[in-house]
Amino acid sequence: EVQLVESGGGLVQPGGSLRLSCAASGFTFSSFWMSWVRQAPGKGLAWVATIKQDGRDKYYVDSVKGRFTISRDNAKKSLYLQMNSLRAEDTAVYYCTRVDAGDYLWGSYRLPEYWGQGTLVTVSS
Amino acid sequence: EIVLTQSPGTLSLSPGERATLSCRASQSVSSSYLAWYQQKPGQAPRLLIYGASSRATGIPDRFSGSGSGTDFTLTIRRLEPEDFAVYYCHQYGNSPYTFGQGTKLEIK
Numbered sequence A: 001e002v003q004l005v006e007s008g009g010g011l012v013q014p015g016g017s018l019r020l021s022c023a024a025s026g027f028t029f030s031s032f033w034m035s036w037v038r039q040a041p042g043k044g045l046a047w048v049a050t051i052k053q054d055g056r057d058k059y060y061v062d063s064v065k066g067r068f069t070i071s072r073d074n075a076k077k078s079l080y081l082q083m084n085s086l087r088a089e090d091t092a093v094y095y096c097t098r099v100d101a102g103d104y105l106w107g108s109y110r111l112p113e114y115w116g117q118g119t120l121v122t123v124s125s
Numbered sequence B: 001e002i003v004l005t006q007s008p009g010t011l012s013l014s015p016g017e018r019a020t021l022s023c024r025a026s027q028s029v030s031s032s033y034l035a036w037y038q039q040k041p042g043q044a045p046r047l048l049i050y051g052a053s054s055r056a057t058g059i060p061d062r063f064s065g066s067g068s069g070t071d072f073t074l075t076i077r078r079l080e081p082e083d084f085a086v087y088y089c090h091q092y093g094n095s096p097y098t099f100g101q102g103t104k105l106e107i108k
Helices: none
Strands: A003-007 A010-012 A018-025 A033-039 A045-051 A058-060 A068-073 A078-083 A092-104 A107-115 A119-123 B004-007 B010-013 B019-025 B034-039 B046-050 B063-068 B071-076 B086-091 B103-107
Touching: A003 A092, A018 A033, A018 A092, A018 A119, A033 A068, A033 A078, A033 A107, A045 A068, A045 A078, A045 A092, A058 A068, A107 B046, B004 B086, B010 B019, B019 B034, B019 B086, B019 B103, B034 B063, B046 B063, B071 B086
Parallel strands: A010 A119, B010 B103
Antiparallel strands: A003 A018, A018 A078, A033 A045, A033 A092, A045 A058, A068 A078, A092 A107, A092 A119, B004 B019, B019 B071, B034 B046, B034 B086, B063 B071, B086 B103
């Protein structure tokens, strides 16, 4: 059974930093792209970042570029999100997702297939 | 960026009725890389439909997806009590990957 367990959320002041972790089990972690998706309280879903199996390719939504860094440790079967210069608008539940990915001549896709239960990040003074 | 607009915002129906949810994209969605998710309060989203019309593993056949280009539909035939939730469409073929704002399906 695929399991994704996030941790590391909490209350942080504006301008502060936080590192989220996601522990994966039930599948071969090193074989899958992974993503972070967030959801502000009472709001919809928003893609944050995606990382390739070997960690070399990374994509970010513009609003977090230069502030957030996605990374992974395949030996530890873990995904991370380092969040710096946090803002109030970063307040959200952050979900770790396993991605079904494909690359073809006509295009590529990155589908969040399995989701963890999320960890809440609150940015407030 | 592809903007996804879902309608209606809220849909009030009774168990046993048919639900039709719409998702319109601001530009054509690559190769129908359009998915639908269901989210219940306090839970993570669950993948229902991918590739516009393929059901994910374990999803009942009362859920169906259709559409291409810029117009997509999620249909739930004969609503069950557990189907009342928020539904999101998602395009996953063009970065930045985007979601619709959601349709809340509530019991009438």
